[in-house]
Amino acid sequence: xxxxxxxxxxxxxxxxxxxxxxxxxxxxxxxxxxxxxxxxxxxxxxxxxxxxxxxxxxxxxxxxxxxxxxxxxxxxxxxxxxxxxxxxxxxxxxxxxxxxxxxxxxxxxxxxxxxxxxxxxxxxxxxxxxxxxxxxxxxxxxxxxxxxxxxxxxxxxxxxxxxxxxxxxxxxxxxxxxxxxxxxxxxxxxxxxxxxxxxxxxxxxxxxxxxxxxxxxxxxxxxxxxxxxxxxxxxxxxxxxxxxxxxxxxxxxxxxxxxxxxxxxxxxxxxxxxxxxxxxxxxxxxxxxxxxxxxxxxxxxxxxxxxxxxxxxxxxxxxxxxxxxxxxxxxxxxxxxxxxxxxxxxxxxxxxxxxxxxxxxxxxxxxxxxxxx
Ligand code: GMT
Numbered sequence: 001x002x003x004x005x006x007x008x009x010x011x012x013x014x015x016x017x018x019x020x021x022x023x024x025x026x027x028x029x030x031x032x033x034x035x036x037x038x039x040x041x042x043x044x045x046x047x048x049x050x051x052x053x054x055x056x057x058x059x060x061x062x063x064x065x066x067x068x069x070x071x072x073x074x075x076x077x078x079x080x081x082x083x084x085x086x087x088x089x090x091x092x093x094x095x096x097x098x099x100x101x102x103x104x105x106x107x108x109x110x111x112x113x114x115x116x117x118x119x120x121x122x123x124x125x126x127x128x129x130x131x132x133x134x135x136x137x138x139x140x141x142x143x144x145x146x147x148x149x150x151x152x153x154x155x156x157x158x159x160x161x162x163x164x165x166x167x168x169x170x171x172x173x174x175x176x177x178x179x180x181x182x183x184x185x186x187x188x189x190x191x192x193x194x195x196x197x198x199x200x201x202x203x204x205x206x207x208x209x210x211x212x213x214x215x216x217x218x219x220x221x222x223x224x225x226x227x228x229x230x231x232x233x234x235x236x237x238x239x240x241x242x243x244x245x246x247x248x249x250x251x252x253x254x255x256x257x258x259x260x261x262x263x264x265x266x267x268x269x270x271x272x273x274x275x276x277x278x279x280x281x282x283x284x285x286x287x288x289x290x291x292x293x294x295x296x297x298x299x300x301x302x303x304x305x306x307x308x309x310x311x312x313x314x315x316x317x318x319x320x321x322x323x324x325x326x327x328x329x330x331x332x333x334x335x336x337x338x339x340x341x342x343x344x345x346x347x348x349x350x351x352x353x354x355x356x357x358x359x360x361x362x363x364x365x366x367x368x369x370x371x372x373x
Contacts, residue, residue, distance in 0.1 A: 001367055002031040004079055006072070006100065007091040009040040011206055011235065011261055013286040014121035016042050017151070017174050018091035021363065024177065024356055026050045028364075033079050037068065041263050053079050069095040069102075076103035080114045086371040089117040089363075093124040094134055097141035104144075115370035117363075118145035120169070122283030123210070125150075125159050126304070139163045147366045152305025155283040170366070173308070174284045175359035176293040176351055181270035190271040193257065198228040199335050202272035202296065204265050204287045205279075207237025212301075214239070214246050215278035215324060219299070221250040222328040227335060231256045232272065234265055269294035273340060274331060280321055282306050292316075293351035297343040299331045315350035316343065 003025060007018035019042040022032040026049035034040060037055045055075045057066045076088060076099060088103070090096035100116045107114050118141070125138075142148055142165055149172045150156040156169045194200050201220055205211040213233075220231040233243065233256065240258070247253040262268065265287075269275075275291035277300040284305045288298045292309075298316035300306050312318045317330035334343045 001086045001371055002033070002084060003367065004033045004035055004076065004083075004085045004088040005091070006035045006076065006088065006096045007040065009036045009038045011041055012092075012121075013174070013284070014092045014119075014124075015040055017121070017286060018089075018119075019043055020175070020177055020356070021089075021360070022050065023047065024360055025364075028360075031083075033083055033085065035072070035075055035079055037072075044263075051083070069099050072096075073099045073102045073106070076100060077106050080107055081110070081112060085114060087117060087367045088114055089119065089367075091119045092121050093118060093138050093142060097145060098137050101141045101144050115146040115373070116144075117147045117149065117366060117370070118142060119172075120148065120150045120155055120159055120283075122151070122155060122281075122304070125155060125162065126281050126283060135163070139165070143167055146370050149363075149366070151284045152308050154305040154308065158283075158304075170362075172362045173354055173359060174286050174289060175354050175356045176286075176289050177356050178293045178351070179264075179266035179270075181266070181294060185267070186271040189267070193232065193271070194230045195228070198230055199223075199273045200271060201229055201231045201274045201276060201331070202234070202268060202291065203231070203276045204234040204268075204291075205237070205277075207235055207239045207243070209239060210280045210282075211237075211239070212278045212280055212322070213243040215322065215327070216276050217243050217246045217250060217252070217256070218324045219276055219278065219327045219331060220256070221247075221252045222324070223331050223335070224252050224255055226328075226332055229255065229335075232268055233258050234260075234262050234268055236261050265290060266294055269296050272296045273344075274299060274334060275316075276327070276331075277301070277306070277310075278319075278321070278327060279303060279306070285309050288316075289351060289354055292347040293354075295344040295348045297334050297340075297347045299327050299334070309350075309354070311346075311350050315347040 005022040008015040019040040247256040302318035319326040
């Protein structure tokens with residue numbers, strides 16, 4: 001099949017998922033056309049069956065706001081028409097579902113039928129989409145999609161709760177492509193970042209408010225008071241400054257390493273002992289799954305779709321949002337030398353439920369049904 005993949009190219013989970021999905025489909029022989037405004041961070045170098053179509057937004061002095069959605073729609077129309085696509089799969093409803101609806105109508109007027117699959121990822125529903133300034137468009141476009149998927153049961157339920165959706169939403173959980181770690185590299189890096197016996201705690205996110213970065217620092221400060229440990233933070237975003245300030249205030253700044261944004265997080269995860277995800281809300285928690293797949297147990301909140309991923313007492317532990325003491329207690333329990341390796345193995349076992357081999361056929365089934373209608 002020829003599939004158009006529309007996504008945000010940045011470090012967010014929806015872009016990562018859409019890119020990895022496209023790469024996996026291309027490996028199976030499908031032709032994948034990425035349509036977005038810059039090269040997706042996880043795309044990497046040349047790959048067979050993969051094409052990238054950049055949406056260029058022209059900067060006219062007349063506009064205070066550049067019309068990205070219009071440029072995106074035109075690009076979708078062009079790519080569907082001239083590359084003869086069978087399916088358009090859009091990740092994240094805003095503005096991708098509405099641009100896809102518009103593209104579909106334009107193509108229909110030219111006698112071309114293009115089925116649209118919309119995957120809901122989280123904040124498009126739980127935060128941004130609920131904003132009254134977006135809601136009517138979101139509701140309409142979700143209902144107009146030919147197939148709708150959500151990344152967790154929790155997100156599916158939230159979508160029905162907050163929007164008047166009269167269509168079936170299929171849950172297709174996020175997946176992980178497990179990277180093979182190089183043991184000698186991991187050992188070298190462990191020696192570089194942590195002295196003998198120090199545990200390595202890790203957090204990866206876009207440092208937005210919803211991630212509660214300050215809770216990461218608070219939990220780590222208590223862990224570091226109890227045992228030798230370092231904290232590695234990967235990513236960047238609006239709350240990074242607060243994390244830097246708090247780590248100085250709590251006197252742990254010497255033990256906190258800010259690496260910034262990384263295209264590939266598997267290397268850092270390969271020498272980490274524990275992953276912290278204290279989010280306010282999380283439709284799935286792809287970063288936690290990626291950690292688990294590298295054998296890193298997870299201390300997280302029990303919000304949204306996280307309990308569908310992180311199994312309490314097996315791959316890690318779940319706590320109420322903002323319950324720092326409980327997260328610290330659980331973290332110290334896992335980091336105990338007698339238990340750590342068991343939790344590491346269990347995290348890997350749990351992640352296997354979300355192996356790409358198990359999830360990919362679910363998308364292919366949807367595409368196949370729509371393409372043959
Ligand atoms: O977490 C973010 O802020 C990024 C956001 C996105 O859309 O890129 O992530 C959402 O989608 C991910 C992939 O499906 C999920 O794993 C994240 O849980 C979800 N984030 C939230 O719900 C806050």
